[in-house]
Every structure is written in structure tokens, then in C-alpha cells.
Amino acid sequence: MSNIRYKIKKLHENRGVTDAHQINVVFSEESRVIVEAPAGYGKTKTLISKIAYLICDKYIKNSKKILILTFSVNAAYKIKKDILINLPIILEEYISSKDQLSNHIFSTNYHGFCRSILNKYGYLMEDTLKDLNSFETVDFDENSSEKKINLNRAEKTFLIDFKNNLKMSNREYIEKNILKYKSIIIEKFIPVEKITFDSIIIFVLCLFYEYPEILKFYQLYYPILIVDEYQDTNILNFMLVETLITPETRIILFGDPLQRIYGFLGAVPNIMSISKEKFNMELFKLKTNHRFENENMLLLDKNLRKHAKNLNNPSITEDAIIKCIASDDQQSEAKNILNKIKYLSGEGEKIAVLCRLRSENLNLLKRELRNINYFDAVFSDEDPDYIKFHNICKRIFNQIVGDELNIFNMRIINRFVKDVKVEFKIEENIIFDSLIYLLEVFLESIREEYNFLTQKQQIMIIKDSLERKSLKQSLENVKHDVILTTIHGAKGLEWDYVIMPDLEKYSFPLYYTCKECGFNQTCSINWNETSEDFKEKYLEELNVFYVGATRSRKETIFSFSRRNAPYNSLSGANCFLRLEGIKLIKDSIEDNK
Numbered sequence: 001m002s003n004i005r006y007k008i009k010k011l012h013e014n015r016g017v018t019d020a021h022q023i024n025v026v027f028s029e030e031s032r033v034i035v036e037a038p039a040g041y042g043k044t045k046t047l048i049s050k051i052a053y054l055i056c057d058k059y060i061k062n063s064k065k066i067l068i069l070t071f072s073v074n075a076a077y078k079i080k081k082d083i084l085i086n087l088p089i090i091l092e093e094y095i096s097s098k099d100q101l102s103n104h105i106f107s108t109n110y111h112g113f114c115r116s117i118l119n120k121y122g123y124l125m126e127d128t129l130k131d132l133n134s135f136e137t138v139d140f141d142e143n144s145s146e147k148k149i150n151l152n153r154a155e156k157t158f159l160i161d162f163k164n165n166l167k168m169s170n171r172e173y174i175e176k177n178i179l180k181y182k183s184i185i186i187e188k189f190i191p192v193e194k195i196t197f198d199s200i201i202i203f204v205l206c207l208f209y210e211y212p213e214i215l216k217f218y219q220l221y222y223p224i225l226i227v228d229e230y231q232d233t234n235i236l237n238f239m240l241v242e243t244l245i246t247p248e249t250r251i252i253l254f255g256d257p258l259q260r261i262y263g264f265l266g267a268v269p270n271i272m273s274i275s276k277e278k279f280n281m282e283l284f285k286l287k288t289n290h291r292f293e294n295e296n297m298l299l300l301d302k303n304l305r306k307h308a309k310n311l312n313n314p315s316i317t318e319d320a321i322i323k324c325i326a327s328d329d330q331q332s333e334a335k336n337i338l339n340k341i342k343y344l345s346g347e348g349e350k351i352a353v354l355c356r357l358r359s360e361n362l363n364l365l366k367r368e369l370r371n372i373n374y375f376d377a378v379f380s381d382e383d384p385d386y387i388k389f390h391n392i393c394k395r396i397f398n399q400i401v402g403d404e405l406n407i408f409n410m411r412i413i414n415r416f417v418k419d420v421k422v423e424f425k426i427e428e429n430i431i432f433d434s435l436i437y438l439l440e441v442f443l444e445s446i447r448e449e450y451n452f453l454t455q456k457q458q459i460m461i462i463k464d465s466l467e468r469k470s471l472k473q474s475l476e477n478v479k480h481d482v483i484l485t486t487i488h489g490a491k492g493l494e495w496d497y498v499i500m501p502d503l504e505k506y507s508f509p510l511y512y513t514c515k516e517c518g519f520n521q522t523c524s525i526n527w528n529e530t531s532e533d534f535k536e537k538y539l540e541e542l543n544v545f546y547v548g549a550t551r552s553r554k555e556t557i558f559s560f561s562r563r564n565a566p567y568n569s570l571s572g573a574n575c576f577l578r579l580e581g582i583k584l585i586k587d588s589i590e591d592n593k
């Protein structure tokens, strides 16, 4: 054991100094641990070492497993890859093969976990659930136009209400209506071989309720539960986690409250502190950033966090000095950003331009960027073209693999890509060019990075990713030196330099937030006079700003215009750029490196 401890300590050494806070988490004997760690503070690294420590300290008996849950499919596979690469190094004498290691852990996303349970026991509630893998998974909300599903008006209204209550984390409503939701899915969706994303978790909650002996089995089978990106947990995820926990379960939760940017999809507000209280957990904070190379970036991170914690009185002690491109109008802003990129690139530096969302301003920028070789990845999950691309790929892929799930090779990949290209040949839309490239990058990573998986598992990741519309998570494997994407799409990724355009009022925070703020000309907010609801909306925007600003290893450069494009209206630096603790200095294109 002392050898293992030595090896783990060595792994957590940076320039000769061991990160004691990470080590405290790894070696802690507490059975309920919650770890708060901003991006780049070594959450994932700590998680991997913790698993190694738990396995070799015999916390996990032979027939039991550690369950590791995450929000996205790709995050789950990334963790699994890290585990399979790193753990054998730490655990040489404890684990003889990767297979043996796989026997101890199950790393998946919430939906993947629930699917695995429904594949085994779903038939107990509804016989046809044994064919779950061949069903099409759909998201049902007010924009849905599912023609094949014969819903009456009352059912449609109910499903929309249910979704809205889910987004509002209204647990009381969900608990009261869960059975009704389940029966509509069974009566109307399953006969046409469709199922909703939410119902995959709902069916498992119902199964556990109806068959407590099955729940008991899973509770004993997974004596250790680890959840990553816990701040994104929605109310259904939370109910699932809660159900799996017994007084004996060891729980380790990792997250960062400030990176909660999926509130609009239902991430529960304050989920980290709620869980800390509810499960009586010991809080550990990681204190050292291992990502930033620049003192001002550390200060920016620190000061933004202080604001998020206390809007009224952030107690700033030192300013972060951040470069900012101030332009007269959107056209000159676009030109200035292009010049900045040209100046920064050239030595293999990776640069990202991160925007809030698609807009008229962004189109001007895109026109300028056509002068360089950049990768355009500005699509949101709700984008019709983005959804269409995934749906068509899903259909083509299913046709190619058919029922034969055990064979996955280059011939299948080539045919798949060729057929997709044929399908989109006539579309003159840069989004589809980007998505085809992203698809190729994604397939290459499955073949090369996930070669430790069986061919069937590789096919299932592809199906899962197309279904979850998560191609944009392959952005980190794109070879271009310059990427234009949204802040939401950049979550969890990092580049050498980040440029954030359009940081003017009415663009970011979004127009509606500025409207609620009364189009406040000075952008200074009196927090004693604002409603809780406004505070919450503002904080969510601040979180998005924080996630964007902390994606760079070397430097983040802000940019804004004095006039906004659509109406050429007067604008100017937004409220975030005026926060105490951020000192802007004029960027004169050449002075960055």
C-alpha cells in the first residue's frame, strides 16, 4: 500500500510540488466526499487516482463495481480511457489485466446506465422494452412535430408541462405525475418504436419503485458511486442518484457550481450544496490551478468567482489586467479580430473565438474569417441543421450496420462517410461541411483512441452520440489552429488563446437580460434593488462568461463594439467588463505574445 501511495503522490507533483489538496481527497477515509474544483484544478486527475486508491485499498470486493456517472456520453468514455491508461501504471501489482480492471468499474452517462438496466429488466414493466436499442430516442417539447405519434391535445399539453416542470426542477410535480408520463410513453410512443430521453430515466425510477429487490441488487452491486460534472445534474438525475444510495454507499461527487451553464435545460440550482447537506458530505476544495500559465488569468478566475459568490460585496483585493479590443462598430471589430488572430497564430498556437450565440454580429465576423483557414463550429443543440445532420447520419449508420453489431471496421467507416457526403452534396451550407468534417474526426477518434473497446461497444458509442446529437463534443480533436464556436460548445476544452467577441451590452448578457435590467446605460447594478429571479438569470449569464474566459492556457482577450450591428445602435462594454477586479487595457494588436 505504501508503494501505491508513493506512486499516487508522484503523479500529483507539479514542478516538484505535490498538490496536497488533491492528495487529501485521494487518501481521505471519509465515505461521503464532495469535491469542488474550478476548471483546470485537477478534478479528473484526482478522480482517477481516487479510483486507484479505492480499488487497491480493497474497498471494492470482487463481485462489486464502482459506478462512475457523468452528464455526457463522451465525458464518460474519456474517463474510462483515462482510467484504462493510468490505472495499470499505478496498480501494476494489484491488477493483472485491463479486463480485470474493467470488471471493477462501470463508467457511463445517466442514460447509458439506465439503458443497461432497462435492457435487462425493462420487459418486467413493458414487454416491448426488450427491443429498446432499436427504438428512436426523441426529445419532446413545444417545438416537437412528431407526426407518427398520435397524441391528443391534452396529452401534448401534459408532456409540454412535464418538460417545463422538469426544467424548473419542480420535484413535487414530477413525483406526482411520473406514472401518467410513463403510461403516455407506453401507449403512444413505444408502439411506434420511439421513446423520450427523459423516459429512459423515468422507466428506471418506476422499475426500482415497483421492484425493490432489483433496486436492492443495484445498491449492493455498486457500493461506490462517483459522479463527475455534478453541477449539471437535473432533477431526474438527482432522483436516480438518491435512489441508488444506501447508508453504506460511499459517494464521491465532483463539480464546479460556477460552471453550471445548463440551467435552461434543468440543471438543479445549488445542487452541490443541496447534496452536501442531504447526504451529509465532507466538502473538499482543490486550490491550485494547473492550467493557466499567466498570473492575470488566475486573478480573472479568482475575481469572477468572488463576484458569483457575493454580487454585492465581492471583496476584490487585486485587479486582473486583461487585454481588450475596443472597436467603433461591428465591421471594424471583425477586422481587428482577424488581425489579432493572424498575429497570434503561426507557431502552432491553438486559438478559439468563443461567442455567446449566433447573431448578425457574428455573420460579419464570419465573413472576415473567410480570409483564413478556420473551423466553423457555431451550432447549438437546437439548431435545425444540426439536428437534421444527426438524424440523417443516424438513419444511414443504422442502415449500414443493420442488426450486425459485432463488426466495425474501416470498410464500414468509409461507406458511412461516403453515403453521408452524397446525402449532403447539394446543400450549400457551411454548417454541413463542418459537421461532415466533425463526423470524420469523431469516427477516427473512436477507431484510434477507443480501440480498447469491443467493436460492439464502438458501434454503440456511435449510435449513442448520433442519438444524443453530441458530435460537437469532438471539437477538441479538430486539427485546425483556429476555431469559432459557442461558449457552451467549448465547455471542458482549452486552447492557448481565447478571443471573446461581442462583449457589448444587449449582445452578452443576452438582450432579454439587459431588457429586464431596464437597459441600464451605465451597466452598474444595484443588487439591493433587484429581484431573486433577475439575480438567478444574471448569475447564469455570468457563469457562461466565466466558462468562456477560463478556456485559455495563455491568455483570454476580450472584444466589444461601441455600436451594435442590427440597428447600428449605441452600445459599449457590457456589465462583465465593468466588474470590479477586471482592469481592461487597450490591445494594440502586436503586444500579445
Ligand SMILES: Nc1ncnc2c1ncn2[C@@H]1O[C@H](COP(=O)(O)OP(=O)(O)OP(=O)(O)O)[C@@H](O)[C@H]1O
Pocket: 011, 012, 013, 014, 018, 019, 022, 037, 038, 039, 040, 041, 042, 043, 044, 045, 046, 290, 291, 492, 493
Ligand atoms: N497535481 C498535478 N500535477 C501536474 N499536472 C496536473 C495536476 N493536476 C492536474 N494537472 C493537469 O492539469 C490539467 C487539468 O487537469 P484536469 O483535466 O484533471 O482538471 P479538471 O478540473 O478536470 O478540468 P476540466 O473541468 O477543464 O476538465 C491536466 O492537463 C492535468 O494533467
